[in-house]
Amino acid sequence: xxxxxxxxxxxxxxxxxxxxxxxxxxxxxxxxxxxxxxxxxxxxxxxxxxxxxxxxxxxxxxxxxxxxxxxxxxxxxxxxxxxxxxxxxxxxxxxxxxxxxxxxxxxxxxxxxxxxxxxxxxxxxxxxxxxxxxxxxxxxxxxxxxxxxxxxxxxxxxxxxxxxxxxxxxxxxxxxxxxxxxxxxxxxxxxxxxxxxxxxxxxxxxxxxxxxxxxxxxxxxxxxxxxxxxxxxxxxxxxxxxxxxxxxxxxxxxxxxxxxxxxxxxxxxxxxxxxxxxxxxxxxxxxxxxxxxxxxxxxxxxxxxxxxxxxxxxxxxxxxxxxxxxxxxxxxxxxxxxxxxxxxxxxxxxxxxxxxxxxxxxxxxxxxxxxxxxxxxxxxxxxxxxxxxxxxxxxxxxxxxxxxxxxxxxxxxxxxxxxxxxxxxxxxxxxxxxxxxxxxxxxxxxxxxxxxxxxxxxxxxxxxxxxxxxxxxxxxxxxxxxxxxxxxxxxxxxxxxxxxxxxxxxxxxxxxxxxxxxxxxxxxxxxxxxxxxxxxxxxxxxxxxx
Amino acid sequence: xxxxxxxxxxxxxxxxxxxxxxxxxxxxxxxxxxxxxxxxxxxxxxxxxxxxxxxxxxxxxxxxxxxxxxxxxxxxxxxxxxxxxxxxxxxxxxxxxxxxxxxxxxxxxxxxxxxxxxxxxxxxxxxxxxxxxxxxxxxxxxxxxxxxxxxxxxxxxxxxxxxxxxxxxxxxxxxxxxxxxxxxxxxxxxxxxxxxxxxxxxxxxxxxxxxxxxxxxxxxxxxxxxxxxxxxxxxxxxxxxxxxxxxxxxxxxxxxxxxxxxxxxxxxxxxxxxxxxxxxxxxxxxxxxxxxxxxxxxxxxxxxxxxxxxxxxxxxxxxxxxxxxxxxxxxxxxxxxxxxxxxxxxxxxxxxxxxxxxxxxxxxxxxxxxxxxxxxxxxxxx
Numbered sequence: 001x002x003x004x005x006x007x008x009x010x011x012x013x014x015x016x017x018x019x020x021x022x023x024x025x026x027x028x029x030x031x032x033x034x035x036x037x038x039x040x041x042x043x044x045x046x047x048x049x050x051x052x053x054x055x056x057x058x059x060x061x062x063x064x065x066x067x068x069x070x071x072x073x074x075x076x077x078x079x080x081x082x083x084x085x086x087x088x089x090x091x092x093x094x095x096x097x098x099x100x101x102x103x104x105x106x107x108x109x110x111x112x113x114x115x116x117x118x119x120x121x122x123x124x125x126x127x128x129x130x131x132x133x134x135x136x137x138x139x140x141x142x143x144x145x146x147x148x149x150x151x152x153x154x155x156x157x158x159x160x161x162x163x164x165x166x167x168x169x170x171x172x173x174x175x176x177x178x179x180x181x182x183x184x185x186x187x188x189x190x191x192x193x194x195x196x197x198x199x200x201x202x203x204x205x206x207x208x209x210x211x212x213x214x215x216x217x218x219x220x221x222x223x224x225x226x227x228x229x230x231x232x233x234x235x236x237x238x239x240x241x242x243x244x245x246x247x248x249x250x251x252x253x254x255x256x257x258x259x260x261x262x263x264x265x266x267x268x269x270x271x272x273x274x275x276x277x278x279x280x281x282x283x284x285x286x287x288x289x290x291x292x293x294x295x296x297x298x299x300x301x302x303x304x305x306x307x308x309x310x311x312x313x314x315x316x317x318x319x320x321x322x323x324x325x326x327x328x329x330x331x332x333x334x335x336x337x338x339x340x341x342x343x344x345x346x347x348x349x350x351x352x353x354x355x356x357x358x359x360x361x362x363x364x365x366x367x368x369x370x371x372x373x374x375x376x377x378x379x380x381x382x383x384x385x386x387x388x389x390x391x392x393x394x395x396x397x398x399x400x401x402x403x404x405x406x407x408x409x410x411x412x413x414x415x416x417x418x419x420x421x422x423x424x425x426x427x428x429x430x431x432x433x434x435x436x437x438x439x440x441x442x443x444x445x446x447x448x449x450x451x452x453x454x455x456x457x458x459x460x461x462x463x464x465x466x467x468x469x470x471x472x473x474x475x476x477x478x479x480x481x482x483x484x485x486x487x488x489x490x491x492x493x494x495x496x497x498x499x500x501x502x503x504x505x506x507x508x509x510x511x512x513x514x515x516x517x518x519x520x521x522x523x524x525x526x527x528x529x530x531x532x533x534x535x536x537x538x539x540x541x542x543x544x545x546x
Numbered sequence: 547x548x549x550x551x552x553x554x555x556x557x558x559x560x561x562x563x564x565x566x567x568x569x570x571x572x573x574x575x576x577x578x579x580x581x582x583x584x585x586x587x588x589x590x591x592x593x594x595x596x597x598x599x600x601x602x603x604x605x606x607x608x609x610x611x612x613x614x615x616x617x618x619x620x621x622x623x624x625x626x627x628x629x630x631x632x633x634x635x636x637x638x639x640x641x642x643x644x645x646x647x648x649x650x651x652x653x654x655x656x657x658x659x660x661x662x663x664x665x666x667x668x669x670x671x672x673x674x675x676x677x678x679x680x681x682x683x684x685x686x687x688x689x690x691x692x693x694x695x696x697x698x699x700x701x702x703x704x705x706x707x708x709x710x711x712x713x714x715x716x717x718x719x720x721x722x723x724x725x726x727x728x729x730x731x732x733x734x735x736x737x738x739x740x741x742x743x744x745x746x747x748x749x750x751x752x753x754x755x756x757x758x759x760x761x762x763x764x765x766x767x768x769x770x771x772x773x774x775x776x777x778x779x780x781x782x783x784x785x786x787x788x789x790x791x792x793x794x795x796x797x798x799x800x801x802x803x804x805x806x807x808x809x810x811x812x813x814x815x816x817x818x819x820x821x822x823x824x825x826x827x828x829x830x831x832x833x834x835x836x837x838x839x840x841x842x843x844x845x846x847x848x849x850x851x852x853x854x855x856x857x858x859x860x861x862x863x864x865x866x867x868x869x870x871x872x873x874x875x876x877x878x879x880x881x882x883x884x885x886x887x888x889x890x891x892x893x894x895x896x897x898x899x900x901x902x903x904x905x906x907x908x909x910x911x912x913x914x915x916x917x918x919x920x921x922x923x924x925x926x927x928x
Contacts, residue, residue: 144758144840157813159813163831163834168832169832170798172832173832174798174800407768409771410768411771412771412835516758516760516840517761517839518839519837519839519858519859520761520834522760522764522839523764523835524763524767525760525763526763528760528763
């Protein structure tokens with residue numbers, strides 16, 4: 001036993017099999033080209049000189065001992081700052097398939113050490129829950145079999161659009177038509193909306209790609225896709241462009257970017273699709289937005305009107321003098337007024353057991369254009385791990401109870417509910433979205449899915465990558481570092497956006513056709529869905545099937 | 547699939563004629579039920595005053611019968627006529643019924659001076675019907691009430707149409723009417739229940755449908771949320787068609803043509819080219835929850851004896867309307883029209899397409915074929 005001091009260990013020392021991802025490197029294939037080390041966003045790979053003993057087996061000879069050879073090999077750093085995140089960029093660039101990260105199936109001891117320097121663990125990404133989600137397990141089981149055959153998804157005509165904005169009761173509509181009253185503005189959009197991801201959270205190339213893709217969907221493919229800016233404002237050239245009509249502008253508690261937006265109003269060629277007021281986010285309820293200093297580049301600081309290189313944590317709530325109800329009411333009214341009452345304004349909240357009371361508040365606010373409920377499985381660019389993992393409420397039951405609450409008042413058409421948080425987290429985007437729609441949502445917002453589908457985001461539910469917060473996105477999707485975001489070609493992103501929405505559209509038709517639905521989106525068609533979990537079925541008031 | 551037949555004529559006729567038309571179309575259904583609605587009543591043994599509401603239904607026992615009597619008396623109704631069917635029980639299939647009834651009442655005193663279309667009067671009739679229905683449900687279903695309205699009689703029973711007609715001796719000329727609607731039912735999704743038989747009825751408005759309405763549940767949920775007691779029942783997905791028609795005409799006070807714009811609105815693209823596109827786009831939006839979805843033919847009648855036929859745009863096999871001045875027939879199959887009015891010019895028959903509403907006005911002179919693309923007949927839409 002050697003004295004302890006001669007072994008270089010500290011309380012926080014780790015070895016490679018304590019890390020969540022272990023780099024497997026095949027020396028026999030490696031050509032030492034160095035591509036893996038240069039692409040690694042965490043700089044966790046480094047070249048080292050290694051020595052290998054070559055035992056001497058000449059028994060009759062008087063020579064003793066071994067011979068050694070020295071070679072250059074790749075090692076994985078084991079300190080927390082440089083621990084592998086499993087993004088797999090090394091494997092992607094390796095010309096010889098000599099290297100790849102594999103998930104450590106034994107133990108991940110970084111969980112105990114990720115609070116270095118007293119900083120609680122922060123990351124980007126998702127909640128990291130593997131396996132089929134509740135939405136994945138919902139089946140569309142009411143197939144038209146007997147009286148009328150199912151429809152032909154390929155040839156029949158379908159109406160797939162949904163409405164953003166407050167809808168009057170039929171009686172009130174006719175009254176206002178007769179008396180010349182204000183008819184609240186509405187928009188007909190595709191029910192899968194690109195959820196709020198800010199200019200700042202996303203790289204300029206990613207944002208540009210999304211915007212190009214959305215414009216292509218609308219103007220060439222005829223799919224009325226809209227996207228939400230998130231809390232980071234909107235570049236002035238977009239604000240003054242005819243493409244603003246495809247954009248939902250978000251205002252959140254940091255009010256970032258709103259100086260630019262207000263200044264651009266006189267020059268706007270068209271109205272934005274809607275205004276989203278963010279009160280909460282499913283991934284980090286109770287927290288405001290968080291853009292960490294790594295990502296506050298010169299461009300971002302100009303757009304947001306802040307100094308470069310500082311953390312931008314938005315407050316958890318909008319500033320208010322009296323009650324939150326009053327603040328919500330006034331904000332909705334103010335923003336509606338700012339755009340001449342011609343743009344729908346709706347709030348976004350994190351899913352919560354208190355969602356119903358927010359909803360009932362909105363029911364009595366004639367300017368409220370809907371409610372977006374964001375569930376715990378939603379993604380984020382940066383948040384505390386504990387918020388992401390353990391705080392929040394799943395979206396399905398929350399949307400369902402809000403819908404049923406509105407239905408009991410006969411108002412389910414008047415205040416549309418939009419759902420977000422985990423839609424397509426396992427790839428089943430159309431299935432997840434349509435399940436939520438049949439539970440009562442009028443539309444769904446998708447964020448992580450669109451990053452994965454259109455830009456090849458590497459994150460997954462096993463905590464792969466998830467470093468969006470520190471600006472080292474290996475694909476350049478969530479980085480403000482030109483060296484990284486130049487890896488992303490906006491044209492290619494746009495192409496993938498268009499492909500993705502074309503496919504979602506087909507999938508939605510393939511779901512609706514067997515149910516015999518084509519005339520309108522089957523919002524609240526709860527008789528069409530079932531789940532093989534009795535408790536979930538009871539909670540959602542849908543069929544239990546087995 | 548259900549089979550539907552409607553005949554409307556200036557001269558009252560026996561409902562048996564319509565049942566014979568049902569027989570002509572019998573290949574299409576399973577004999578799981580028959581619903582009949584008669585409007586413009588004439589009784590052989592009673593000079594009927596069309597102001598008297600007629601209560602139609604079935605009492606399953608003497609006890610229920612007595613309860614009904616007492617209830618109506620307590621509510622202030624005076625029995626003027628109690629129609630007794632000549633029952634031929636050899637045609638009875640399954641459960642024996644104690645009494646099928648059509649009873650004409652004089653309104654309670656406080657309503658007697660009021661006009662027929664008075665809202666309180668209409669509400670009273672509906673509330674009475676619903677209270678009796680509820681009473682029957684509370685007592686194990688021993689009392690079913692289908693309608694309570696002036697000049698309207700309804701019969702519903704499980705079995706083949708002709709068999710039910712023979713059971714009640716409808717061929718004996720005891721009852722006649724100017725309008726008769728019949729439906730042979732195969733319930734699409736739900737259990738066999740008398741209340742699931744079409745036609746459905748609410749405050750004088752009645753419709754029957756064939757085809758499946760796949761948007762039933764969201765529409766039902768919306769109607770149930772409305773503060774109107776009559777939107778209830780929903781043992782069949784087709785009941786919502788009647789209630790939407792009632793909602794259009796009575797709650798929104800829109801013309802009949804609006805019904806088509808509500809249940810199957812034009813697409814946004816089509817509305818762009820419509821002369822009242824803005825108004826109709828708004829109407830489509832506010833009535834979004836009432837958009838039906840399924841290959842449906844809706845046939846209905848209104849209190850003034852107007853008859854209508856509307857198709858969903860997905861209906862592949864349209865219903866047919868045919869006839870001549872003074873007598874018209876609508877049926878889900880062409881052979882049904884042939885059976886009801888054989889002596890007409892079949893080349894003038896009309897099969898509505900996705901955009902049409904066929905209206906037979908009360909004067910029965912000629913068909914009105916109205917297209918959704920046409921100007922909407924409402925000044926506020928201009």
